[in-house]
Amino acid sequence: MHNRLTLLASSILLASLSSGTTQAALYAVDPGVPGARPYPLESGNKTGYAAWYQDTHGRTLDLCLSKAVSSRVAGAPGVPSYMCILNPAPGQFDDTQAVVFPTNFPDETFWFAADGSITDAARGIDLGYGAAIEAAFNGEVADGNQQSFARIRIRVDVPVAGVYTVTHPYGVDVFNVTPEEFTDTGGTRAINMTRDIGIGPSGDYTGALKGDIGPFLRSVNGPYTETNPDTGQQEKFVGDPNVEEQVTGSPFNTNFLRIQGPNGIDIRSDVFAVSGKLSAVDLPAPALVKRASYSRGNTPTGVVAHQDVFTLAPPPPGTVIFLDSAGTAVTMTEANTTGSWFGQSAVNPTVPATLQVTADNHLAIPTALPPTTVPVPLTDLVTITRAQYSRGSGLLTIDASTSDRLTPPVLKAYAGRSGALIGELAGAADKTLSPPGGTVPPATIRVTSANGGSDTEEVVIVP
Known part of the structure; x- marks a missing residue:
């Protein structure tokens, strides 16, 4: 090569x-x-x-x-x-x-x-x-x-x-x-x-x-x-x-x-x-948070909620913990030496909230500097289940949902990753938007949540 x-x-x-x-x-x-x-x-x-x-x-x-x-x-x-x-x-x-x-x-x-x-x-x-x-x-x-x-x-x-x-x-x-x-x-x-x-x-x-x-x-x-x-x-x-x-x-x-x-x-x-x-240079332990999200909803036995954190950091003997929205330390786990860590808290968060993720690598690399702590906002998960444009009707239909099914936040749809606002999705945790049609549909749409979550999908064209 x-x-x-x-x-x-x-x-x-x-x-x-x-x-x-x-x-x-x-x-x-x-x-x-x-x-x-x-x-x-x-x-x-x-x-x-x-x-x-x-x-x-x-x-x-x-x-x-x-x-x-x-x-x-x-x-x-x-x-x-x-x-x-x-x-x-x-x-x-x-x-x-x-x-x-x-x-x-x-x-x-x-x-x-x-x-x-x-x-x-x-x-x-x-x-x-x-x-x-x-x-x-x-x-x-x-x-x-x-x-x-x-x-x-x-x-x-x-x-x-x-x-x-x-x-x-x-x-x-x-x-x-x-x-x-x-x-x-x-x-x-x-x-x-x-x-x-x-x-x-x-x-x-x-x-x-x-x-x-x-x-x-x-x-x-x-x-x-x-x-x-x-x-x-x-x-x-x-x-x-x-x-x-x-x-x-x-x-x-x-x-x-x-x-x-x-x-x-x-x-x-x-x-x-x-x-x-x-290298002989001493650097802090890496801690790259890939996702910090929450889900919650009503069940027959009451409210069920969890906070999920995914982080890339040195594998064991390195360690990773996060402080949930209540300030409780949660020990994260890593399964196969790839450095992909996961941790979950059952605390129902009050949002907005910021979690603290800490990675320590001194057991693997004795010269490593003190542990690294990274603040990361806790957000809901937004999922677009349909982004469809009908050539016949000229309608763009968007279906999306939020993982916060207890107090669903406002969801808004945009054309592309940074385009103009299309509209606000109505409904409860599962929301739908069918705005007036146009002759040129966007290639992608992005849906964002008032609680920080977002998702982007390509628009499917149908007759």
Whole structure:
């Protein structure tokens, strides 16, 4: 996967269910120097790149430029077994000399990289996989051209046309190789997908936070400690790119590669070559609250209510608690080391209310700073069950409901995510709106609650 910046290779992508839309990938990036050019070369950074990225498991990785070598795999003459990916580039980067920006610097480097493969000659499958947080250049290696992005790359030689499903640590991608495409390629790289997310202007490294990568995969045998020959310092790495090993860290607990396809193809690999240098910077434990909502209603035995909190934070031995609207501490639980925590309180809230979520990671990372506490508003849940436009009548019909069935708040419908108000939904907890028709329906509608909940849906067109 390690070559120059490619925005999007040709692919036959039928559908994609990746972490980018449902799972926070990364948590934070080095903010640079406030009030100045964010990453000045005259500072201790010396590359113009963000020094580090942090994931939701609390691990922080530096831009990997160390010449520390593996103590598990001996290098060949002229090809040291570096713990970082430092590929020589004739005329640009000589790895036998000191790394100096920009005169002797790789045209691509990495905060994180994981490579995997599946090769089965008998079944005609040859799959290459790469996941990375990459540093590259928009043009020549020079200050002002620095860029970062999150990359997923899948390339597969296939034996026949058909639908192939690739499951990987950061999602599921489905490819339809048509007979024409198979004939054109002969099956060689009939699947050829590169998804780069986060490429922005030089000096802005926040885009990669929205990509598919994260938390960082790490070897189940790590971390590894090696000596940097340039400084004599001991450094730690989440994996050894010279060794294929089992890993952990997938946000979906899919710490493997798997390809399924026509004629019963179903092949799996559980090993990856991983590179990433653990940073010495001390950062607070991440706590990313995905949802804090309440539901309540009348039952034959009285009012039943609950407050639900979903948070991404370091998995055990990390801990997460939240204080509900009454100030009672609720211990949250995590089931499968993905860092997805859940907690519930049976207290009937008085809204508006703000909950306090606290994550502590010092048992996993002793140098971690004190626990992180995040305030988050408690909202109801809004669900749109119908958003339908009739071409015949010109009517837009919207049905929506709120999880507050005891004292339902006002719901309002808008055209699009930030468009004009369509109207107020009438009724009790389940509400309906049929405003006067128009010739042009909105592509989407958004329904918001006076108690903070919201939902957005595409409008279905009917005769």
